[in-house]
Amino acid sequence: MISPVRVIVVGAGCRGEIYSKFATVHPERVQVVGVADPRRFARSKLQQQHKIVDENIFDDWHRIADREKFADAVLVCTPDHLHKEPAMAFAKKGYHILLEKPMATTAEDCRAIVEACTQSGVILSVGHVLRYDPVTRKIKELIDAGAIGDVIHIQHLEPVGFYHFAHSFVRGNWRNEAESSFVLLAKSCHDIDLIHDWAGARRCVKLSSFGSLSHFRKDKKPPGAADRCLDCSVEKDCPYSGCKIYLDRVKQGHTGWPVSVICTSSLPDIESVTEALKTGPYGRCVYECDNDVCTNQVVHMEFEGGLTASFSMVAFTKEMCKRKTTIYGSMGELSYNGHEVSVFDFVTQRTTKHTGLDNAPNHFGMSGHGGADYHLMDAFISAVANNDPSLIRSGPEETLLSHLLVFQAEQSRLEGRVVYCDEMMQS
Numbered sequence: 001m002i003s004p005v006r007v008i009v010v011g012a013g014c015r016g017e018i019y020s021k022f023a024t025v026h027p028e029r030v031q032v033v034g035v036a037d038p039r040r041f042a043r044s045k046l047q048q049q050h051k052i053v054d055e056n057i058f059d060d061w062h063r064i065a066d067r068e069k070f071a072d073a074v075l076v077c078t079p080d081h082l083h084k085e086p087a088m089a090f091a092k093k094g095y096h097i098l099l100e101k102p103m104a105t106t107a108e109d110c111r112a113i114v115e116a117c118t119q120s121g122v123i124l125s126v127g128h129v130l131r132y133d134p135v136t137r138k139i140k141e142l143i144d145a146g147a148i149g150d151v152i153h154i155q156h157l158e159p160v161g162f163y164h165f166a167h168s169f170v171r172g173n174w175r176n177e178a179e180s181s182f183v184l185l186a187k188s189c190h191d192i193d194l195i196h197d198w199a200g201a202r203r204c205v206k207l208s209s210f211g212s213l214s215h216f217r218k219d220k221k222p223p224g225a226a227d228r229c230l231d232c233s234v235e236k237d238c239p240y241s242g243c244k245i246y247l248d249r250v251k252q253g254h255t256g257w258p259v260s261v262i263c264t265s266s267l268p269d270i271e272s273v274t275e276a277l278k279t280g281p282y283g284r285c286v287y288e289c290d291n292d293v294c295t296n297q298v299v300h301m302e303f304e305g306g307l308t309a310s311f312s313m314v315a316f317t318k319e320m321c322k323r324k325t326t327i328y329g330s331m332g333e334l335s336y337n338g339h340e341v342s343v344f345d346f347v348t349q350r351t352t353k354h355t356g357l358d359n360a361p362n363h364f365g366m367s368g369h370g371g372a373d374y375h376l377m378d379a380f381i382s383a384v385a386n387n388d389p390s391l392i393r394s395g396p397e398e399t400l401l402s403h404l405l406v407f408q409a410e411q412s413r414l415e416g417r418v419v420y421c422d423e424m425m426q427s
Contacts (some may be wrong), residue, residue, distance in 0.1 A: 002385055004027065004028060004029055004030050004031040005029065005030045005031070005072050005073060005381050005384045005385050006030075006031050006033045006070070006071040006072045006073070007020070007023070007030055007031070007032055007033065007071055007072065007073045007074065007075055008032075008033060008034035008035065008036070008056075008064060008070075008071045008073070008074045008075070008095075009032060009034070009035045009036070009037075009046060009074075009075045009077065010035075010036045010037075010061045010064070010074055010075065010076050010077065010078060010086055010090075011036070011037060011075075011076065011077035011078040011079075011100070012035050012036075012037035012039070012042040012043050012045065012046045012077075013037070013042060013077060014257060014260070014261060015077040015100050015127070016035075016037075016046070016075060016077035017045070017046065017049075018373050019075050019077065019098065019127075019373065019376075019377055020032050020046060020049070020050065020075065022374065022377035022378070022381065023050060024049065024050075025361055025374075026381075029381055029385070030377075030381050031050075032046070032049075032050035032052060033052060033053075033056055033070065033071050034052060034056035034057070034058070034064060034070070034071060035047060035050075035052060035056070035057060035058070036057075036058040036059070036060065036061040036063070036064055037058075037059070038059050038060065039264060039265075040059075040265075041264065041265045041266065042264070043057055043058075043059070044057075056070070061078075061086050061089075062089075064090075065086070065089040065090060065093060069093055069094055069095065071095065072095070072096060072384055073095055073096040073097065073098065073123075073380070073384050074086070074090045074095045074096075074097055074098070075098045075100075076090070076097060076098065076099045076100060077100045078100075079173060079180065080102055080104075080105055080174070080180045080181045080185075080186060081104075081105050081179070081180060081181065083099060083100070083102070083103060083104045083105075083109075083113070084104045084109040084112060084113060087099050087103075087104075087113045087116070087117075087124075088112060088113060088116040091113070091116040091117045091119075091120045091122050091124070092116060092120055094120060094122060095122060096122045096123040096124075096380075096383075096384045097117065097122060097123070097124050097125070098125045098126075098127065098376075098377075098380050099113070099124060099125070099126050099127065100126075100127040101126055101127040101128055101189055101190065102126075102181060102185045102186065102189045102403060102406070103126055103399060103400070103403055105180075105181040105185065106407075107403070107404055107407045110399075110400055110403050110404075111400065113396075114396040114397065114399075114400050117396055118396060123380075123383050123384060123387075123389050123392065123395075124392075124395060124396045124399075125376070125379070125380045125383065125392045125394065125395065126394050126395075126396075126399040127376060127394075128189070128190055128193045128393075128394040128399065128402075129190070129372040129373050129375075129376045130190045130191075130193070130194055130323075130372055131193065131194070131197065131372075131376075131393040131394045132372045132375035132376045132378075132379060132393060133356070133371070133372040133375070134355075134356025134357055134358045134371065134372075134375070135336065135339075135340070135341060135355065135356040136194060136336075136356075137356060138341055138354050138355070138356045139198065139325070139327070139334065139336060139341055140197060140198060142334060142341065142343060142354065143198055143200070143327070143329075143334070144200070146331075147329075147331075147332060147334065147343050147345075148327065148328075148329025148330070148331055148332035148333060148334050148343060149329040149330035149331025149332060150305075150329060150330040150331075151198065151199070151200075151307055151327060151328075151329050152306075152307060152308075152328050152329055152330060153307070153308050153309065153310075153327070153328045154195055154198060154199070154307070154308075154309040154310070154325070154326075154327050154328075155309075155310050155325065155326045155327075155328075156191055156194065156195055156309070156310070156311045156312070156323065156324075156325045157311075157312045157313075157314075157323060157324045157325070158187070158188055158190075158191050158311070158312070158313045158314075158321065158323055159314060159317030159318075159319040159320070159321070159322060159323075159324070160187065160313065160314065160315050160317060160320070160321065161315075161317055161318075161319065161320030161321060162239060162240070162315065162316050162317060162318070163239070163240065163244075163245050163258075163320075164258075164320045164321070165295065165315035165316075166216070166240040166245065166286050166315075167245060167258045167261070167282070168187075168258075169183055169186075169187070169291065169293055169295075169315070170216045170240070170286045170289050170291045171242075171281050171282050171284055171286065171289055171291075172261070172281070172282070174186045174187070174293065175289060175290065175291035175292075175293060176290055176291060176292055176293070177292055177293055182293060182294070182410050183293040183294050183297070183313070184209070184211075184294070184297055184299070184313065184406055184409060184410055184413075185403075185406050185407070185410070186293075187313065188297070188311070188313045188406070189402070189403060189406045191311055191313070191323065192299065192311065192402055192405050192406050192409065193394065193399070193402040193403075195301065195309045195311060196401065196402040196405060197398075197402075198327065199303045199307055199309070202303040202304040202305050202307055203303065203304050203421070204301050204302070204303050204405055204421050205302055205303065205304060205420065205421055205422075206301075206302050206418055206419065206420045206421060207299060207300060207301040207302070207405065207408055207409055207412060207418070207419055207421070208299075208300050208409075208412045208417070208418045208419070209297060209298065209299045209300070209409040209410065209412040209413040210297065210298050210413060211294040211295075211296055211297025211298065211313075211413055212294055212295070212296070213291070213292060213293065213294055213295055214295045214296055214315075215295060215316070216286050216287065216289070216291055216295060217287065218287055218288065220287055221285065221287035221288065222234050222237075222238070222287075225238070225285055225287065226285065227284065227285050227288050228242075228277070228278070228283050228284060228285060229241050229242035229243050229277060229283050229284075229285065230242075230243065230274070230277050230278055230283060232285065238286075240286040242277050242282055242283045242284075243277070245258065245282075246258065246259050246262055246273050246276070246277060246282060247270070247273055247274065247277060250268055250269065250270055250273045251270060255267065255268045255269075259273060261282075262276045262277075262280060262282040263276055294313075294413075295314070295315040295316070296312075296313065296314045296315060296316075297312075297313045297413065298310065298311065298312050298313075299311040299409045299412075301405070319338065322338030322339075323336070323338060324336065324337055324338055331345070331346050331347065332344055332345045332346050333346075340353055340354065340355050341353070341354040341355070342354075358371045359371075360372075360373075360374035360375060361374065379391045379392060379393065380392065404421075405421070408421060
């Protein structure tokens with residue numbers, strides 16, 4: 001019988017907690033043996049969940065890297081701009097790595113991580129969870145099976161969700177590029193990666209992108225609005241009110257995301273959420289924050305052989321992260337509505353519906369990725385246990401290529417020009 005894979009969680013926030021839940025479902029396959037996080041409450045929470053011994057609890061991941069290797073793998077779930085250093089350090093120590101997306105916030109750092117993992121001979125899996133989603137996997141299978149003939153054009157939409165965007169990208173950790181990364185990288189590297197995957201062996205040759213920060217600006221602040229939601233006379237008419245997004249939810253008994261995020265030193269309840277709205281970043285007026293990332297962006301891509309693709313990311317949507325896709329082929333049309341896949345055959349003029357088989361436990365669906373987080377961890381743990389990198393659907397080189405497309409798209413947006421992909425490949 002194969003011994004459980006021993007993992008260390010570096011970054012005990014939302015992503016670290018979700019990925020490590022796999023150990024509670026499959027204790028025979030994986031054991032969480034260490035955690036590092038500067039926040040006492042976050043690391044204590046994971047320690048209790050996984051019964052980690054005191055000597056393996058750290059407020060600084062450097063102390064783990066300084067020790068003799070005591071696990072098989074590390075889940076690096078630190079903030080985006082803090083990915084490179086731990087990923088490289090643990091690769092050099094011989095740990096296999098699951099690295100939350102994005103890999104890093106610059107192309108140079110992404111390349112450095114890939115090189116470190118390759119030289120050390122360790123498995124690197126990047127958290128492109130949608131690669132593991134059963135339905136998006138079905139899309140790839142249908143394309144590869146020739147269900148719609150040659151792929152001619154891909155249209156893909158990411159509806160972020162109006163309150164999700166306000167939470168994460170106006171008030172939250174990803175609001176400011178200098179403190180995290182630009183939004184196409186932080187939120188939509190998933191989507192550019194999917195398009196890259198669906199294009200198959202065809203290389204992207206050029207792209208362009210447009211986008212801006214709309215609405216969440218000081219000049220859009222309603223007359224009479226206060227600087228904090230709890231003090232605001234027009235709060236009832238504001239869809240982005242912190243009272244609506246957080247306080248009303250906890251009053252209804254909902255203490256998961258996003259409510260769980262805003263209380264950093266305790267479990268969320270009415271008192272702690274009220275205090276967070278009084279003093280913390282999530283109680284700020286959305287028109288008075290230090291946000292600077294795009295609220296809407298489009299990316300247009302041309303691949304070898306004339307395949308074109310168009311991606312749109314927009315904040316102001318009813319649906320939250322339920323991607324919508326239409327792929328036009330020479331023999332048919334494939335569409336995905338966020339729930340199921342439909343294929344219209346031009347020859348028979350009939351539509352066939354497809355779904356993906358998903359055996360993930362229900363609580364893994366609370367992340368907004370359905371059961372994809374579960375399947376990502378399933379593949380990573382299997383890859384480590386069997387020393388088989390082929391089980392990883394978003395490995396080092398593949399992920400680097402799709403990340404470079406994201407950096408190129410942002411370069412196009414900032415410089416207002418078409419970017420030819422060879423430019424970055426040669427730099």
